[in-house]
Amino acid sequence: MGDDPVLYQFRVNGHLGPILLTAFPALVSRQQGTETVLTGLVPDAAALYGVLAEIEALGLDLLEVRKIRPEPADPGEIPQP
Amino acid sequence: MTDWRAAGGRAAVAARHGLIDRHDLVAALGRAAGKRVTVISAPAGSGKTSLLHAWAGRPGRDRPIAFMSVQRGQHDAQLFWLALLGAVRAATGGAGSPPAAPGFNGQAMVDKVRSELAACGGPLVLIIDDLHELSSAEAAGQLTSLLMSLPPGVHAIVATRRDPPLRLHQLRLAGELAEIRAAQLRFSEDEARGLLTAAGIALPDPVVALLHQRTEGWAAGLRLAALSLDGHPNPERFVAQFSGSDRTVAEYLMAELLDRQPPEVQRLLLRTSLLDRVNGELADLLTGGTGSERILLDLEDANAFVVSLDPARTWFRYHHMFSGLLRLELRRTLPEDIPELHRLAARWFADHAEIAGVAEAIRHQEAAGDWTEAARLLTDHALSLTLDGQAGTVAALLRSFPAQAGEDSPGLALVYAIADLDQLRLDQADAHLDVARAYAATATPDRQYRLQMAIASLELLSARLRGHFGGVFEQAGALPSAPAGQSNADVALGGDLRALALLNLGVTEAWSLRLADSERYLLEGAALARDIGRPYLEVACLAHLGFAAVGHSFPRARRHCEEAIAQAARHGWDAEPVIAPAQATLAGILIWTGEFDDGEQWLDRARRATQAGGEPGIQLLIHLISAILPAARGRHREALAEFVAAGQVQELMAGEHALTSRVASWTIATQARLGKTGQARATLAALDDRLATTGEIRNAAAVICLADRDPAGARRELRAVLDGSAATNPYLTLVEAHLLDALAWRDLGDERAARAAAEQALHLAEPDRLILPFAMTGAWELLTALPPQGTSHAALVADILDAVHGCGPGHAPAPGRAEELSPSELRVLRYLPTNLTRPEIAGELSVSLNTVNTHIRRIYAKLGATDRFSAVQRGRELRLLSSGRA
Numbered sequence: 001m002g003d004d005p006v007l008y009q010f011r012v013n014g015h016l017g018p019i020l021l022t023a024f025p026a027l028v029s030r031q032q033g034t035e036t037v038l039t040g041l042v043p044d045a046a047a048l049y050g051v052l053a054e055i056e057a058l059g060l061d062l063l064e065v066r067k068i069r070p071e072p073a074d075p076g077e078i079p080q081p
Numbered sequence: 082m083t084d085w086r087a088a089g090g091r092a093a094v095a096a097r098h099g100l101i102d103r104h105d106l107v108a109a110l111g112r113a114a115g116k117r118v119t120v121i122s123a124p125a126g127s128g129k130t131s132l133l134h135a136w137a138g139r140p141g142r143d144r145p146i147a148f149m150s151v152q153r154g155q156h157d158a159q160l161f162w163l164a165l166l167g168a169v170r171a172a173t174g175g176a177g178s179p180p181a182a183p184g185f186n187g188q189a190m191v192d193k194v195r196s197e198l199a200a201c202g203g204p205l206v207l208i209i210d211d212l213h214e215l216s217s218a219e220a221a222g223q224l225t226s227l228l229m230s231l232p233p234g235v236h237a238i239v240a241t242r243r244d245p246p247l248r249l250h251q252l253r254l255a256g257e258l259a260e261i262r263a264a265q266l267r268f269s270e271d272e273a274r275g276l277l278t279a280a281g282i283a284l285p286d287p288v289v290a291l292l293h294q295r296t297e298g299w300a301a302g303l304r305l306a307a308l309s310l311d312g313h314p315n316p317e318r319f320v321a322q323f324s325g326s327d328r329t330v331a332e333y334l335m336a337e338l339l340d341r342q343p344p345e346v347q348r349l350l351l352r353t354s355l356l357d358r359v360n361g362e363l364a365d366l367l368t369g370g371t372g373s374e375r376i377l378l379d380l381e382d383a384n385a386f387v388v389s390l391d392p393a394r395t396w397f398r399y400h401h402m403f404s405g406l407l408r409l410e411l412r413r414t415l416p417e418d419i420p421e422l423h424r425l426a427a428r429w430f431a432d433h434a435e436i437a438g439v440a441e442a443i444r445h446q447e448a449a450g451d452w453t454e455a456a457r458l459l460t461d462h463a464l465s466l467t468l469d470g471q472a473g474t475v476a477a478l479l480r481s482f483p484a485q486a487g488e489d490s491p492g493l494a495l496v497y498a499i500a501d502l503d504q505l506r507l508d509q510a511d512a513h514l515d516v517a518r519a520y521a522a523t524a525t526p527d528r529q530y531r532l533q534m535a536i537a538s539l540e541l542l543s544a545r546l547r548g549h550f551g552g553v554f555e556q557a558g559a560l561p562s563a564p565a566g567q568s569n570a571d572v573a574l575g576g577d578l579r580a581l582a583l584l585n586l587g588v589t590e591a592w593s594l595r596l597a598d599s600e601r602y603l604l605e606g607a608a609l610a611r612d613i614g615r616p617y618l619e620v621a622c623l624a625h626l627g628f629a630a631v632g633h634s635f636p637r638a639r640r641h642c643e644e645a646i647a648q649a650a651r652h653g654w655d656a657e658p659v660i661a662p663a664q665a666t667l668a669g670i671l672i673w674t675g676e677f678d679d680g681e682q683w684l685d686r687a688r689r690a691t692q693a694g695g696e697p698g699i700q701l702l703i704h705l706i707s708a709i710l711p712a713a714r715g716r717h718r719e720a721l722a723e724f725v726a727a728g729q730v731q732e733l734m735a736g737e738h739a740l741t742s743r744v745a746s747w748t749i750a751t752q753a754r755l756g757k758t759g760q761a762r763a764t765l766a767a768l769d770d771r772l773a774t775t776g777e778i779r780n781a782a783a784v785i786c787l788a789d790r791d792p793a794g795a796r797r798e799l800r801a802v803l804d805g806s807a808a809t810n811p812y813l814t815l816v817e818a819h820l821l822d823a824l825a826w827r828d829l830g831d832e833r834a835a836r837a838a839a840e841q842a843l844h845l846a847e848p849d850r851l852i853l854p855f856a857m858t859g860a861w862e863l864l865t866a867l868p869p870q871g872t873s874h875a876a877l878v879a880d881i882l883d884a885v886h887g888c889g890p891g892h893a894p895a896p897g898r899a900e901e902l903s904p905s906e907l908r909v910l911r912y913l914p915t916n917l918t919r920p921e922i923a924g925e926l927s928v929s930l931n932t933v934n935t936h937i938r939r940i941y942a943k944l945g946a947t948d949r950f951s952a953v954q955r956g957r958e959l960r961l962l963s964s965g966r967a
Contacts, residue, residue: 012329013329014327014328014329014330014332015326015327015328015329016328016329016332017328017329017332017333017336018413019332019335019336019406019409019410019413020329020331020332020406020409022409022410022412022413023405023409031327034327056124056125056242056243057125057401057402057405058125058331058402058405058406059124059125059126059299059301059331059402060329060331061329
């Protein structure tokens with residue numbers, strides 16, 4: 001990873017209720033079918049592995065991790081926490 | 082609503098850990114455990130620990146089991162290994178694990194564990210649970226090494242949440258690695274039904290199927306569901322709703338479960354969720370209530386993800402996933418209470434530091450955001466934690482501080498200094514100590530003593546690590562004295578610091594040749610360390626006492642070394658760097674007294690203990706002793722290489738120290754003996770004036786003269802030493818000087834004067850049986866020419882010649898054990914090699930002639946000798962003449 005924050009998406013099985021969402025304050029959640037997608041800016045590798053560790057610790061079923069290619073400056077596209 | 086206190090024991094005990102119904106899986110583990118290593122790798126809540134307990138506790142198990150669980154967030158390799166060793170010993174009936182120590186030799190520990198596993202003779206299973214908690218890469222490597230080389234009959238099972246960083250490919254290729262993964266741990270529908278049945282929950286099959294499907298056989302999910310279903314008014318509706326929800330299993334069921342608890346149980350679970358472990362008292366404190374212990378016990382009985390940590394069931398831990406969810410719920414519902422909860426916990430742990438350890442208190446203060454308090458606690462305890470082998474923990478705590486913590490809490494500089502010294506970053510350590518010193522001057526009186534004592538210790542340690550023994554404590558003088566009215570905690574803390582300060586002071590004093598002071602400090606340090614239960618510091622003090630005493634009494638020094646080595650062995654530190662000074666000093670003493678082979682063995686041990694480097698002082702000592710051994714055997718080239726190596730270490734050390742003159746002297750002398758007189762003279766000329774006037778250097782100059790066939794010149798050099806006007810080590814150097822004088826007389830053709838000088842040397846060397854100078858100088862040749870009646874030190878001469886000819890004590894095999902001689906018999910035996918008559922011996926010993934006759938009769942009988950000569954022969958073979966004076 002470079003030094004700039006990057007947009008990441010984490011997809012997990014199941015809907016994250018209010019309790020679990022407090023584990024990911026920097027990410028925005030969106031339900032998609034029976035899955036939940038968490039999106040947000042991840043400042044660096046350490047933060048990325050922190051999110052993954054939290055997902056592991058909570059026993060969530062991780063389906064996908066994706067780096068979103070930054071689109072040239074359209075602030076409306078990026079969900080705000 | 083299920084009330085845990087009512088539901089209580091029931092079938093819940095039977096269902097504890099879900100042990101009852103997984104026979105197939107337990108059997109599968111049994112089969113897997115036939116391979117050398119089994120790895121159980123599955124996510125949180127899959128039932129790994131339950132499986133291990135079920136398998137370990139099954140009836141008909143045939144092998145002893147060593148069970149250990151890696152502590153949460155284990156940074157310290159040493160603590161991991163000590164826990165493992167403790168588990169192995171508990172299984173094999175051995176003593177408890179040794180205490181932790183600041184230094185740690187991972188390889189030696191692995192070897193020790195392996196040999197203890199092998200020693201237990203029979204089969205054994207080593208179980209390591211929660212391996213993912215081990216966050217020390219060093220330890221992972223060491224564990225791999227152990228697992229790859231388990232003794233025959235020993236099997237290992239490792240449980241972890243993620244595939245471990247252990248490189249076990251070779252085991253896999255050899256078919257000696259078994260794996261059990263999440264898929265195998267999933268409950269089948271039958272097993273799910275079994276779990277519910279055991280919990281007293283009867284559901285129709287389709288409902289069970291639905292539940293099984295929804296949880297996907299995940300153990301934690303099924304257990305959570307069972308907890309909620311227990312006593313539920315409408316279980317089928319519960320399952321239907323659960324199935325219909327898309328929420329993740331863990332959160333849905335956890336929320337359900339929490340909802341159904343009585344308010345005081347909810348309150349307890351939430352408010353204690355931020356602890357790593359909890360007991361009744363702490364829980365009462367955090368809930369502001371009473372009766373927490375009862376609630377915790379009931380929760381455990383009901384198998385509600387609460388586990389007790391000790392047989393007395395006073396400490397408890399929540400399943401990691403469970404507490405994770407509770408913590409989130411706490412953050413969601415009562416965020417403003419969290420800092421205060423951390424503060425309460427921190428205060429409790431700080432007040433109970435003796436039983437609970439201070440690291441947890443610091444973690445809670447950090448979590449509460451009370452950085453100043455956390456910094457102060459860490460500053461005060463960092464040294465103790467390091468002595469406990471928790472340098473890794475200290476480093477981790479330090480890393481958690483925000484960037485500007487250093488400015489707000491300058492006391493942290495002390496912690497940085499400790500971490501720096503631990504990692505040998507000496508310049509940085511000194512810089513941090515400067516900051517810490519300035520801070521200490523402004524601290525409150527109650528803390529000032531501790532801080533100054535800590536700084537003093539660390540400065541001395543830094544000096545030791547650099548080998549700067551010169552003027553360290555000239556200005557500081559004595560250690561700060563303890564203020565009156567200290568609390569018990571203060572006294573305990575102060576003890577650690579004071580013992581460490583005494584150790585380091587003792588060592589630097591010894592190297593600075595203030596030997597009486599050194600012995601005093603080291604003895605005081607050892608006694609204090611014993612009192613406060615710090616065996617590592619005790620051993621460290623004792624290990625240096627020999628070195629400090631060697632200047633004036635070999636027997637005393639030898640006793641100190643042997644005591645230190647015995648103590649170290651008791652704690653399993655015989656291969657650790659801490660004991661190297663004693664091993665090296667003992668090697669030196671043995672070589673000085675002619676026991677070259679034994680000395681070599683101890684030297685090897687000292688070398689092995691310091692393989693990974695070490696203080697310059699010890700390295701120097703080892704090189705020096707590695708040099709005198711070949712020198713004694715006439716192998717001057719080998720000796721010179723080591724003397725030169727010693728000199729190189731000396732270059733790194735600033736200022737003069739105890740061995741400076743000796744290293745220089747013997748380097749020059751050996752150069753001369755090899756015929757390199759030009760080089761020798763150059764080395765001599767390069768010495769500074771003060772050094773050049775010492776007795777040791779005068780001796781070396783004499784050796785150059787002898788090599789240049791200038792015995793008169795040699796005698797001139799020796800004059801200052803012989804008349805006592807040169808600064809010198811009182812007798813070791815004097816013995817050497819007399820011998821060189823004897824050689825000079827021989828070269829001048831005066832045999833009688835040579836013999837007289839040699840006799841002087843023998844006279845000085847007799848009490849402690851100094852043999853080395855005779856060997857090193859080559860003066861032993863003069864002794865062969867001595868007529869048998871020409872000396873009153875015949876025994877010593879015989880020993881010297883034996884040692885030089887390589888048939889010294891311990892070299893020839895003992896031709897069979899003789900009966901033990903009593904001390905008085907030994908005393909008489911020592912006189913047999915002399916030319917004293919029996920009446921004269923009686924006079925010497927102040928006993929009657931009859932007594933002497935009786936002793937001699939018994940000596941002959943016990944040694945199987947027929948006369949005085951053969952008795953002496955036998956005595957020498959059995960090393961009875963080599964014990965020196967006690």
